[in-house]
Amino acid sequence: MEAKIVFTGPPNAGKTTAIGALSDVAPIMTDVDNNDGSLSKDTTTVGFDYGVVRIDGAEQVRLYGTPGQKRFDFMWQILVRDAIGVVILIDNSQPDAMSHLDEFLISLEGYLHDVACVIGVGRTETHPMPSIDAFAARLAFHGHVFPVIDVDVRRRGDVLMLVELLLTQAEARLMLERP
Amino acid sequence: MSTMRLQPVGLTEADVTRLEVFLRFIGKRARWQWVLVRDGAADLLICAAGARRSVPSDPASEVAVLSGPGQPPQHALDRDIALPSNLDLETFQELLTKVEARMAIAAASTVAAPSPPMPVVQAVPQRSAIATLEGRFRLIRWPGAELLRSHPKAVRLLGFIAREAISMDRLETLSGLDRAACTEIVQQLLRRDLLAWHATASAPPSKRLASKQAPATEGARSRTTAPGELSAGLLTRLRMKLGFS
Amino acid sequence: MTGGSEWQRAVQAVAVELHARLERPLAVIVATQDGLEVGAAGDKRLAPGRLAAITSSMSAIGDVVSKESGLGHVRCLTVEAELGYLVMRATRRDGIGLVVAALVGRGALLGLAMHAVADAARGLDR
Numbered sequence: 001m002e003a004k005i006v007f008t009g010p011p012n013a014g015k016t017t018a019i020g021a022l023s024d025v026a027p028i029m030t031d032v033d034n035n036d037g038s039l040s041k042d043t044t045t046v047g048f049d050y051g052v053v054r055i056d057g058a059e060q061v062r063l064y065g066t067p068g069q070k071r072f073d074f075m076w077q078i079l080v081r082d083a084i085g086v087v088i089l090i091d092n093s094q095p096d097a098m099s100h101l102d103e104f105l106i107s108l109e110g111y112l113h114d115v116a117c118v119i120g121v122g123r124t125e126t127h128p129m130p131s132i133d134a135f136a137a138r139l140a141f142h143g144h145v146f147p148v149i150d151v152d153v154r155r156r157g158d159v160l161m162l163v164e165l166l167l168t169q170a171e172a173r174l175m176l177e178r179p
Numbered sequence: 180m181s182t183m184r185l186q187p188v189g190l191t192e193a194d195v196t197r198l199e200v201f202l203r204f205i206g207k208r209a210r211w212q213w214v215l216v217r218d219g220a221a222d223l224l225i226c227a228a229g230a231r232r233s234v235p236s237d238p239a240s241e242v243a244v245l246s247g248p249g250q251p252p253q254h255a256l257d258r259d260i261a262l263p264s265n266l267d268l269e270t271f272q273e274l275l276t277k278v279e280a281r282m283a284i285a286a287a288s289t290v291a292a293p294s295p296p297m298p299v300v301q302a303v304p305q306r307s308a309i310a311t312l313e314g315r316f317r318l319i320r321w322p323g324a325e326l327l328r329s330h331p332k333a334v335r336l337l338g339f340i341a342r343e344a345i346s347m348d349r350l351e352t353l354s355g356l357d358r359a360a361c362t363e364i365v366q367q368l369l370r371r372d373l374l375a376w377h378a379t380a381s382a383p384p385s386k387r388l389a390s391k392q393a394p395a396t397e398g399a400r401s402r403t404t405a406p407g408e409l410s411a412g413l414l415t416r417l418r419m420k421l422g423f424s
Numbered sequence: 425m426t427g428g429s430e431w432q433r434a435v436q437a438v439a440v441e442l443h444a445r446l447e448r449p450l451a452v453i454v455a456t457q458d459g460l461e462v463g464a465a466g467d468k469r470l471a472p473g474r475l476a477a478i479t480s481s482m483s484a485i486g487d488v489v490s491k492e493s494g495l496g497h498v499r500c501l502t503v504e505a506e507l508g509y510l511v512m513r514a515t516r517r518d519g520i521g522l523v524v525a526a527l528v529g530r531g532a533l534l535g536l537a538m539h540a541v542a543d544a545a546r547g548l549d550r
Contacts, residue, residue, distance in 0.1 A: 003413055003417075022421075053420065053421070055413075055416045055417060055420045061417055070273070084414070099280055102280045103276070106279060106280060107276075132323060132324070133323060136320050136321055136323070137320065139320070139321070140319060140320045145318050145319065145320060145341040147321045147337075148321060149324065150324075160421055160422070160423070163421060164334075164418075164421070164423050165334065167414055167417065167423070168334050168335065168338045169341065169342075170414055171338065171411060172338030172339045172341070172342060172353075173342060174410075174411045174414070175339070175353055175411070176339060176343060176353070
């Protein structure tokens with residue numbers, strides 16, 4: 001049996017790093033040279049990042065990282081479909097961090113009622129605003145009640161916290177759906 | 180689904196026809212239905228560059244300026260959205276997404292506190308709700324880290340009430356926490372105005388049986404057991420593998 | 425965007441030429457590896473910007489699949505659909521990775537389309 005967890009978010013939010021922190025195999029990446037001058041990176045993901053958490057025997061959970069740019073939003077929707085859940089990573093050092101969250105919530109609107117979701121906000125130590133509370137309020141405005149936490153995806157413990165919150169929601173949904 | 184109004188200003192009939200065709204393809208969005216209006220109030224005005232000055236400034240409306248043939252996209256005012264003259268479907272879709280995001284931001288910044296999307300069935304004085312804990316409770320916003328640090332087991336409970344309104348009895352059963360722990364956590368959430376309260380003790384039968392609306396795209400999850408479908412067992416084994424309690 | 429306007433004009437010219445050469449052409453897109461449109465010809469209702477992003481994703485995924493399965497570097501990626509074909513090829517021009525993609529109707533000969541796309545890719549390569 002297989003299942004998947006998706007990491008999405010704007011460019012440079014730490015999706016590839018988060019997958020690397022969890023995967024039992026070296027992640028497969030579809031990075032290519034970046035030609036977008038607005039992005040301060042040499043490379044960028046255009047397909048998806050892929051990793052695996054092996055449970056036992058034939059069981060594993062696939063980890064996917066989506067491209068971050070809006071023009072690849074078709075990949076967000078393809079990958080999030082039928083996932084255990086999706087982690088939306090936000091880089092709070094970006095001036096439009098909140099509108100990034102809006103963008104992903106709007107784009108994934110049709111999927112977020114069926115999958116668990118957690119928001120991880122990075123770089124809050126150096127960029128504390130918008131606050132975590134502000135992100136939670138924005139989620140409520142969009143009609144969602146998802147956990148929002150500050151994270152540093154370079155720390156495996158923080159990535160695990162995101163996944164644990166995802167699992168808690170997924171388990172709750174399964175239990176509530178039992179007849 | 181709410182309606183958003185798009186009004187062309189000073190555009191050629193060919194451009195207006197193009198907008199009508201675009202709206203036929205993508206006018207029905209996830210949260211809004213966009214319609215073309217010829218006059219009156221509008222949420223988005225798409226105007227020809229030459230007609231920009233005729234558009235009065237209105238903080239409730241967004242303005243997009245269509246450049247002339249052979250002209251680069253240009254803003255007339257800082258908040259205007261510049262569009263190329265050969266507007267294609269993708270650019271139009273991006274325009275609607277941008278306007279929807281701006282509308283969401285504007286609405287969020289004008290409300291003092293977020294309104295829960297689901298109606299609160301009945302307002303109850305805080306004191307009696309805290310005291311009796313009758314009825315059902317639903318989370319309207321995830322609590323901050325400070326509450327989770329002081330009540331680490333709250334996470335077990337939050338996942339349930341984030342999805343639907345649940346009574347204390349059922350919450351105790353679902354979460355595996357004892358009544359005292361559930362009570363303490365729910366009271367803390369009530370004090371922080373993070374819960375919506377529903378007067379009825381049990382959910383109407385239809386609510387339990389009705390499935391959530393699935394995305395109208397291929398691949399929506401079937402509710403019948405199927406090979407590869409998510410199971411509680413898999414989640415438990417993943418939990419153990421990652422070292423969670 | 426990378427490449428000055430002369431560079432983009434040259435790429436656009438290749439796109440137009442390829443479109444003219446194809447049987448039952450629907451659209452031609454030339455995209456950067458990271459999904460930005462740099463040349464397009466044909467039916468603009470097919471949203472060239474969007475196709476640029478999609479074809480760059482497909483190209484990258486095809487490359488990974490090919491390498492992971494030991495087939496080596498991808499030369500050509502083809503999609504056969506009910507109403508036509510998509511043929512794609514990667515190339516490089518002045519250090520910038522590009523994807524040349526052609527959409528043709530079902531009546532076209534696939535082999536000729538593949539040959540034309542290969543020619544266009546070679547023409548861009550420098």
